[in-house]
Amino acid sequence: MATGKINVSVENIFPLIKKFLYSDHEIFLRELISNATDATIKMKHLSTIGETDVEYGNPTIEVKIDEENKTLHIIDQGIGMSREEVEKYINEVAFSGAEEFLEKYKDSAKDTGIIGHFGLGFYSSFMVANKVEILTKSYKDEPAAHWICEGTTDFTIEEGEKKDRGTEIILHINEEDKQFLKEERIRELLVKYNKFMQIPIKFGTKEETLPLPEDAPEDAKPETITVDNIINNPNPAWTKQPTELEDKDYKNFYRELYPMQFEDPLFHIHLNVDYPFNLTGILYFPKMGQDMNIQKDKIQLYQNQVYVTDNVEGIVPEFLTMLRGVIDSPDIPLNVSRSYLQADGAVKKISSYITRKVADKLKSLFNNNREDFEKKWNDIKIVIEYGMLSEDKFYEKADKFALYPTVDKKYYIFDELLEKIKDTQTDKDGNTVILYASNEDTQHSFVEAAKDKGYEVLLLDSPIISHLIQKLESSKENISFVRVDSDHVDNLIKKEDDKISKLSEEELEKLKTDFEKVVPKEKYSVQLEAMDSTAAPLIITQPEFMRRMKEMQQTGGGG
Numbered sequence: 001m002a003t004g005k006i007n008v009s010v011e012n013i014f015p016l017i018k019k020f021l022y023s024d025h026e027i028f029l030r031e032l033i034s035n036a037t038d039a040t041i042k043m044k045h046l047s048t049i050g051e052t053d054v055e056y057g058n059p060t061i062e063v064k065i066d067e068e069n070k071t072l073h074i075i076d077q078g079i080g081m082s083r084e085e086v087e088k089y090i091n092e093v094a095f096s097g098a099e100e101f102l103e104k105y106k107d108s109a110k111d112t113g114i115i116g117h118f119g120l121g122f123y124s125s126f127m128v129a130n131k132v133e134i135l136t137k138s139y140k141d142e143p144a145a146h147w148i149c150e151g152t153t154d155f156t157i158e159e160g161e162k163k164d165r166g167t168e169i170i171l172h173i174n175e176e177d178k179q180f181l182k183e184e185r186i187r188e189l190l191v192k193y194n195k196f197m198q199i200p201i202k203f204g205t206k207e208e209t210l211p212l213p214e215d216a217p218e219d220a221k222p223e224t225i226t227v228d229n230i231i232n233n234p235n236p237a238w239t240k241q242p243t244e245l246e247d248k249d250y251k252n253f254y255r256e257l258y259p260m261q262f263e264d265p266l267f268h269i270h271l272n273v274d275y276p277f278n279l280t281g282i283l284y285f286p287k288m289g290q291d292m293n294i295q296k297d298k299i300q301l302y303q304n305q306v307y308v309t310d311n312v313e314g315i316v317p318e319f320l321t322m323l324r325g326v327i328d329s330p331d332i333p334l335n336v337s338r339s340y341l342q343a344d345g346a347v348k349k350i351s352s353y354i355t356r357k358v359a360d361k362l363k364s365l366f367n368n369n370r371e372d373f374e375k376k377w378n379d380i381k382i383v384i385e386y387g388m389l390s391e392d393k394f395y396e397k398a399d400k401f402a403l404y405p406t407v408d409k410k411y412y413i414f415d416e417l418l419e420k421i422k423d424t425q426t427d428k429d430g431n432t433v434i435l436y437a438s439n440e441d442t443q444h445s446f447v448e449a450a451k452d453k454g455y456e457v458l459l460l461d462s463p464i465i466s467h468l469i470q471k472l473e474s475s476k477e478n479i480s481f482v483r484v485d486s487d488h489v490d491n492l493i494k495k496e497d498d499k500i501s502k503l504s505e506e507e508l509e510k511l512k513t514d515f516e517k518v519v520p521k522e523k524y525s526v527q528l529e530a531m532d533s534t535a536a537p538l539i540i541t542q543p544e545f546m547r548r549m550k551e552m553q554q555t556g557g558g559g
């Protein structure tokens, strides 16, 4: 028997990286700006801890298009690299200088927000460029370096001319990727991926009109000046402490996230945890009404202020994907597959943490201002009812604040309702009977009749309530939900009033059979009802089980 070693050479890996590492070519820019940001944060850190006396200053990252030469430039004022460092960090694929830095400055650097991790990001530039140059000068007093690579494993490196500290990456953009030489396209990418990154990013210039001084003459023209166009907000609200923020700051940030949303959110939840995983963020409850189809995937996922995705499936429980906002966690890797995410332990913990925080917030809104909570109920009930159906942990908590409105616009939580009706609304088996009606029923005489008896009638008109009812019935003892016009109700009502009609037995029997001839038997049953009202001496009811069958067919699911 012989043993051997599989030889993995860079030659084999390189084309694979170019082709398959990232499904989305556009992310090259995110990767290069992340590297520029890391280099700048490192500079700041070294100067903060006194490891160098180089002045940190107010560095920016600049992105520049040179259409004529078909190049895209990313220029930073970070720590730069010496020639040896280029050879070490760039030429060694899958060696991460970011990891190395975090390892070296463990405790002091762990919260700096350094992004890099796998040592692969830089190579994503070859997805859009046939030639890449690095011009770089280290913050240490060493000659600049100039590295050139044309997308093969060959490269050249020589002394460079760069005078200022930092790095300039030059991408010679492929013919087929020339979209990345268009200002509009680059702006779009910067806004999508880099809008909240830590270091200011400059892209072109813009005109700014200066305000006139108060004593300016009437015919004075305001002065316009040309300033750097900074595309990002380096200090987004979610990176701050909740104590630093007021309600209006949260609303402003909502606008910043969703410039096209004109309606204010109902409330926000600030997430902030650093053990056993790191996570910050702000979630918003938008006004939802009856709309189950509210566009999902509105929550944006960030890693150290770098946009990753707005598909948070698997990270946020399904019922909360109807919310909006941001989640930022360095513990969620930038580039991983969905199936990996779903199996990942840290991600599971994140999901249950978020569920708990949302439940706690709702509970405190309910406790602190019930009147306001009741007002908002119609706009938040879908999320809550959906959550109660799909997550048992959430159900347990929500049971203490989920509201059940009546046709008279009273709002009960479940225990309050039971307390109210437990002596008056019982059926012959001793179950507590909860009567409910849908919106269209409210004018109906059944509702009036039940009210006249002093019964509470719930007005349950959300699109998923029939499923929730089944869940409630199976998890609570001795209760049954009965629609106010279903055939169960007469048991309840007859108990107190057995005088059916002024008609004789025979007349009643005749009336009943006459009606049965015209009413489809398989769907309805004809009954003579003990109603006081003169308007309806006879009713046609639908058995509860048939109604539910029908509703389930309509909403397309089981309980």
Ligand code: ADP
Residues within 6 Å of the ligand: 031, 035, 036, 039, 076, 078, 079, 080, 081, 089, 090, 095, 096, 097, 098, 099, 115, 116, 117, 118, 119, 120, 121, 122, 123, 166, 167
């Ligand atoms: P990662 O960022 O995951 O470490 P990359 O492939 O993106 O991996 O980059 C490899 C390394 O090259 C970085 O860790 C860093 O040491 C170095 N590097 C890349 N870009 C720059 C830059 N703009 N300034 C200084 N160093 C850089």
Ligand code: MG
Residues within 6 Å of the ligand: 031, 034, 035, 115, 116, 117, 119, 120, 121, 122
């Ligand atoms: Mg990187």
